[in-house]
Amino acid sequence: MPEQLSGAQALIRSLEHEGVEIIFGMPGGAILKAYDPIIESPIRHVLARHEQGAGHMASGYAHATGRVGVAMVTSGPAATNLLTALQDAYMDSVPMVAITGQVATTSIGNDAFQEAHTWGMSMPATKHNTLITSVEEIPDTVREAFHLASTGRKGPVLIDIPKDVLADTMTWHRPGEIKLPGYRPAVKGHVRQVKAALDLIETSQRPVLYIGGGVVAAGATAELKEFAERINAPMVTTLMARGAFPDSHPLNLGMPGMHGNYTATTALQRADLLITIGARFDDRITGDPKRFAPEAQVIHIDIDPAEIGKIRFADVPIVGDAKAVITQLLEQSEGRRPAPARLPWFEAIREWQTNYPLAYEQDPDGPIQQQYVIEELHRITGGDATIVAGVGQHQMWASQFWGFEEPRRWINSGGLGTMGYAIPAAIGAKVGTPDELVWAIDGDGCFQMTGTEMITAAVEHIPIKVALLNNESLGMVKQWQHLFYDGRLSETELHPHTPDFVKFAEACGGVGLRADRPEDVARVIEEAMAINDQPVLIEFRCDPEAMIFPMVPAGGSNDDIAMSREDFMSVEDPA
Amino acid sequence: MKHVIAVLVENKPGVLARVSTMFARRGFNIHSLTVGPTEDPTLSRMTVVVDGPEMEQIVKQLYKLVHTVKVTEFEPGTAVEREIMLVRVKADPKRRGEILDAARVSEAKAVDVGASTITFEVVGPPERLADFLQLMATYGVVALAKSGRIALARDQKSTKKQLKSA
Numbered sequence: 068m069p070e071q072l073s074g075a076q077a078l079i080r081s082l083e084h085e086g087v088e089i090i091f092g093m094p095g096g097a098i099l100k101a102y103d104p105i106i107e108s109p110i111r112h113v114l115a116r117h118e119q120g121a122g123h124m125a126s127g128y129a130h131a132t133g134r135v136g137v138a139m140v141t142s143g144p145a146a147t148n149l150l151t152a153l154q155d156a157y158m159d160s161v162p163m164v165a166i167t168g169q170v171a172t173t174s175i176g177n178d179a180f181q182e183a184h185t186w187g188m189s190m191p192a193t194k195h196n197t198l199i200t201s202v203e204e205i206p207d208t209v210r211e212a213f214h215l216a217s218t219g220r221k222g223p224v225l226i227d228i229p230k231d232v233l234a235d236t237m238t239w240h241r242p243g244e245i246k247l248p249g250y251r252p253a254v255k256g257h258v259r260q261v262k263a264a265l266d267l268i269e270t271s272q273r274p275v276l277y278i279g280g281g282v283v284a285a286g287a288t289a290e291l292k293e294f295a296e297r298i299n300a301p302m303v304t305t306l307m308a309r310g311a312f313p314d315s316h317p318l319n320l321g322m323p324g325m326h327g328n329y330t331a332t333t334a335l336q337r338a339d340l341l342i343t344i345g346a347r348f349d350d351r352i353t354g355d356p357k358r359f360a361p362e363a364q365v366i367h368i369d370i371d372p373a374e375i376g377k378i379r380f381a382d383v384p385i386v387g388d389a390k391a392v393i394t395q396l397l398e399q400s401e402g403r404r405p406a407p408a409r410l411p412w413f414e415a416i417r418e419w420q421t422n423y424p425l426a427y428e429q430d431p432d433g434p435i436q437q438q439y440v441i442e443e444l445h446r447i448t449g450g451d452a453t454i455v456a457g458v459g460q461h462q463m464w465a466s467q468f469w470g471f472e473e474p475r476r477w478i479n480s481g482g483l484g485t486m487g488y489a490i491p492a493a494i495g496a497k498v499g500t501p502d503e504l505v506w507a508i509d510g511d512g513c514f515q516m517t518g519t520e521m522i523t524a525a526v527e528h529i530p531i532k533v534a535l536l537n538n539e540s541l542g543m544v545k546q547w548q549h550l551f552y553d554g555r556l557s558e559t560e561l562h563p564h565t566p567d568f569v570k571f572a573e574a575c576g577g578v579g580l581r582a583d584r585p586e587d588v589a590r591v592i593e594e595a596m597a598i599n600d601q602p603v604l605i606e607f608r609c610d611p612e613a614m615i616f617p618m619v620p621a622g623g624s625n626d627d628i629a630m631s632r633e634d635f636m637s638v639e640d641p642a
Numbered sequence: 643m644k645h646v647i648a649v650l651v652e653n654k655p656g657v658l659a660r661v662s663t664m665f666a667r668r669g670f671n672i673h674s675l676t677v678g679p680t681e682d683p684t685l686s687r688m689t690v691v692v693d694g695p696e697m698e699q700i701v702k703q704l705y706k707l708v709h710t711v712k713v714t715e716f717e718p719g720t721a722v723e724r725e726i727m728l729v730r731v732k733a734d735p736k737r738r739g740e741i742l743d744a745a746r747v748s749e750a751k752a753v754d755v756g757a758s759t760i761t762f763e764v765v766g767p768p769e770r771l772a773d774f775l776q777l778m779a780t781y782g783v784v785a786l787a788k789s790g791r792i793a794l795a796r797d798q799k800s801t802k803k804q805l806k807s808a
Contacts, residue, residue: 190660191667195708198656215708248805249652249711373702 074202074233075100078166079108081209084241087137089498091115091124095141096181098168100233113498113527118145120491120520122152126161127495130478131453131503133286135216136161136495141168143181146227147188151485154192156223158482159307160284162216163223164209165193171231172200185227194222202235210242219252220371221284252370256387261395263383264342264366265403271340271364273412274300277323277352280307280481281345281369283474287390288312291344294393298342299406301416303331305346307481310471320416324352325619326463329423329628332617334416335360336625344368345389348378349482350621358624368392423617423630425467434610435585437461437536441468444506444534447592452504453478453496457489457513459543460615461536465508476503487516493531494524504532511537511565518571524602525576532595533604535568538611546614550635562611572604580605644673645697646723646793649688649704650712650801653679657709661688664707670700674790680801685711687801689792712805714795721793726765728753729775732782733760741781748774759784 072080078101082090089111094102105112115121118140125136140149146167156163170179186198195215197208205228212224268274282291288311295302295318303323304311312319323331335341335352341363346352353359356378367374367381368389375384385392429439441464444452454469456462456479471477478496480488493507514535524531539562548556569579578598582591582605595603617628618635629635651657658677665672673691680687692700697715704713716723729750733741738760745752745762748770754761764774768791775783 186656187659187663190663200655247708249705250708371706373699373706376698 070239071236072239073100074205074228074235074237076104077202077205077237077239078209078228078233079104079110080239081206081242082110082137083108085135085209085213087135089113089128090137090139091121091128091495092139093118093121093141093145095145095168097142097170097230098139098145098166098228098233099141100230101139101166101168101228113494113523113529115491116519116522117517118148119151119487120517120523122149122163122165123155123485123488123491123517124495124498124520125163125165126152126156126159127455127478127492128499129156129161129163129495130492131475131496132499133475134162134499135213136163137166138163139166141181142170142185143183146183146185150188150192151483153189153223153225155480155483155485155488157192157194159480160221160280161223162221164212164216165189165223165225167225167227168233169198169227169229172229173231175229185225189225189227192223193225194220196225196227198227199229199232202232202237205232205237206240206242211245211247214245215247215250219250253372253386254388254391256368256385256392256395258395258399260383260385261392261399264385265396265400267340267364267366267383268298268300268342269403269406272409273338274298274340274342274409275334275338276300276302277305277335277341277343277346278302278308278311279305279344279346282308282311282389283345285345285370285389285391286474287393288474290390290393290397292316294397297397297400297406299409300342301334301413303327303335305349305352306466306479308346309466309469309477310474313472314470315472320420322466324349325354325621326467326615326617328425328467329617329630330416330419332619332625332628333419337415338363340364340366342366343381344393345370347374353378354619354623354625358626429585431585433585435582435588435607437464437538437607437609437613438468439585440534440536440588440607440609441465441508443588444508444592445469447589447596448504448506452476452506453500455479455489455493455496455505455507457507457509458484458486459510459513459541460538460546460613461508461510461513461542463615464536486513489513490517490524490531490533491520493533494520494527494529497524497529497531507531507533509533509535510542511535511539511561511568512541514568515561515565519575521572521575521577521602521604528600529602530599531602533572533602535604535606536609537565537568537606538609538613539565540611542613543615549614550620550632568604568606572602575602577602577604579603582607643693645692646716646721646791647690647692647701647704648714648716648721648793648795649690649710650680650805651686651688651707652709652711653684653686654709657686658688660707660709661690661704664703668699668703670694670696670703676790676792678792682801685801689790691791716793716795720797721795723767723791723793724765725768725771725789725791726763727771727775727786727788728761728763729778729783730759730761730785731778732784733758737781741778744777745774748777750774761785
């Protein structure tokens with residue numbers, strides 16, 4: 068006998084059919100119906116303290132697992148709170164499905180209680196979105212949403228469901244075949260273009276593999292390693308691609324860009340060929356695009372045709388999935404002559420590495436240096452941890468100083484630069500990979516935005532660890548005020564108004580620890596490592612004056628990298 | 643330079659909002675946009691006239707919209723292009739004859755005659771409309787309503803065949 072289900076039941080059933088194991092969310096009026104069948108469902112629900120947190124949790128989960136993260140919240144303010152997380156996921160191509168409650172279809176447009184035009188507001192912040200108007204649409208719409216989120220260039224998809232649709236009944240049916248006549252993501256690259264790419268690579272004297280987050284999204288790390296070794300090209304991994312290639316590999320030059328290391332940034336700048344895979348010539352990489360890599364021809368491999376030629380002309384454009392195209396490159400390069408040694412190029416690179424390493428000094432009697440905390444954390448964990456960062460100086464230091472060896476062990480907000488990302492995203496990552504050690508590296512400014520999600524971590528028994536690098540300021544912004552506003556500090560010092568973070572962690576139901584001096588750092592990390600049944604936060608009282616270098620000023624040329632504050636004063640373009 | 647593009651989209655609620663939001667979000671300038679049904683009830687046809695040099699990005703961004711099925715940019719002269727205009731002109735009874743003569747040459751049709759004005763309907767390629775407006779400027783244009791452009795390729799293909807070649 069055909070089964071009669073409410074819209075709410077059909078929604079949860081549809082999610083179960085997609086293999087959803089966890090929903091991050093918060094109930095409320097319009098979505099209330101959908102929360103009832105959750106009680107019986109095998110799907111776990113994690114109750115966030117704020118809808119933005121629920122969204123970032125879903126994103127952290129998706130980053131760590133590669134699966135679609137799911138967030139569910141009510142209408143109006145809940146939906147608008149979720150928007151930041153949607154735009155964040157959109158910018159970083161994170162597969163997510165968001166479900167929002169909506170006022171009843173009969174009330175839409177009447178300025179009803181907790182009504183917001185979610186569908187309209189989320190349109191430019193999602194890969195796709197749908198307002199369901201009939202209960203019959205639920206199974207197909209959910210199927211479509213997961214398909215869209217997880218294929219092609221991945222991204223967030225939103226489903227807005229009015230509460231009368233959730234209350235209505237339908238005869239349950241499994242979703243039909245997906246009917247999206249306009250959605251045909253490319254997979255394989257064009258054979259002729261692949262050959263053209265290999266021809267360019269063969270004759271290049273100074274190639275650089277410019278690797279972006281698309282390689283991680285495609286799960287192409289093994290293919291990438293084989294390819295890099297075969298063509299003997301050095302590689303840079305962008306902020307979104309840290310871990311796509313082992314940092315310990317001699318071909319890996321590390322992160323390029325505004326706060327990238329000298330060698331990675333300069334290698335891009337001096338290259339005669341950029342082999343770009345899953346990267347998008349972001350302004351934080353290129354600086355002034357007109358002065359970026361002036362001598363380089365460009366091979367651009369991307370699953371999104373709109374990224375090709377958007378910022379930089381591509382001599383060889385290849386639309387396709389990174390894994391599929393690298394496999395084609397490997398196959399079509401069989402039988403070609405071995406890659407040249409490119410000795411002068413590698414010599415130049417080794418010279419930059421020797422002359423311009425990432426460096427800092429930890430004075431044993433001075434304040435704790437942020438880089439020192441990250442290096443100690445790496446030493447004590449053996450690097451076997453998933454690192455989740457917020458946005459700002461601490462994020463850049465973490466990316467610079469952590470040696471990443473595997474994909475999906477580095478999670479951060481790259482494109483949107485969403486402060487407060489770390490704590491909720493770490494919760495999502497820990498839920499998705501419970502056997503992994505998950506460390507959030509956060510700043511005090513970021514933590515004050517979403518730190519209340521520590522309650523979620525405690526209540527839901529999600530034992531994340533937090534290294535809070537407290538410099539008592541909005542450090543990155545303060546740095547810009549020092550460098551570009553003659554040190555006129557405007558609203559960037561958080562001291563003495565910061566809460567007692569140790570007590571805060573304890574008040575949330577976790578453990579709070581503190582390191583005041585350099586000699587405390589290792590001991591307190593060891594202490595935190597021994598706690599595995601509840602969340603633990605360490606406040607490291609760090610140097611408030613520390614600045615992140617190297618630095619290429621925004622809109623500047625990558626020819627002008629400042630290695631230190633003194634250096635900055637001499638390279639700053641007076642124009 | 644103005645470019646004309648035809649966008650076949652799924653006939654779904656809100657599809658116009660998706661397209662116009664994308665243009666606004668990306669900073670592309672729309673000169674005119676029309677939307678209407680096609681012979682296939684599941685599809686709508688938009689004709690968009692755009693200014694500016696970002697044609698490649700515009701086409702690619704249109705394709706990124708899930709409900710976009712096919713985008714065609716018309717090279718000059720490869721499509722039949724039409725606009726419609728209603729234009730009200732000051733017409734002293736003394737000068738009526740003169741104005742109506744001028745209108746006849748331009749294939750403009752008088753659709754409403756008032757005490758001191760005449761309203762003309764002009765249908766045709768955009769140049770014809772522009773020429774007529776210029777002609778009437780000497781008499782004084784007091785009101786104007788103009789449609790966006792519609793266009794069909796001159797290749798005589800059916801919509802179905804166009805989609806197959808996508």
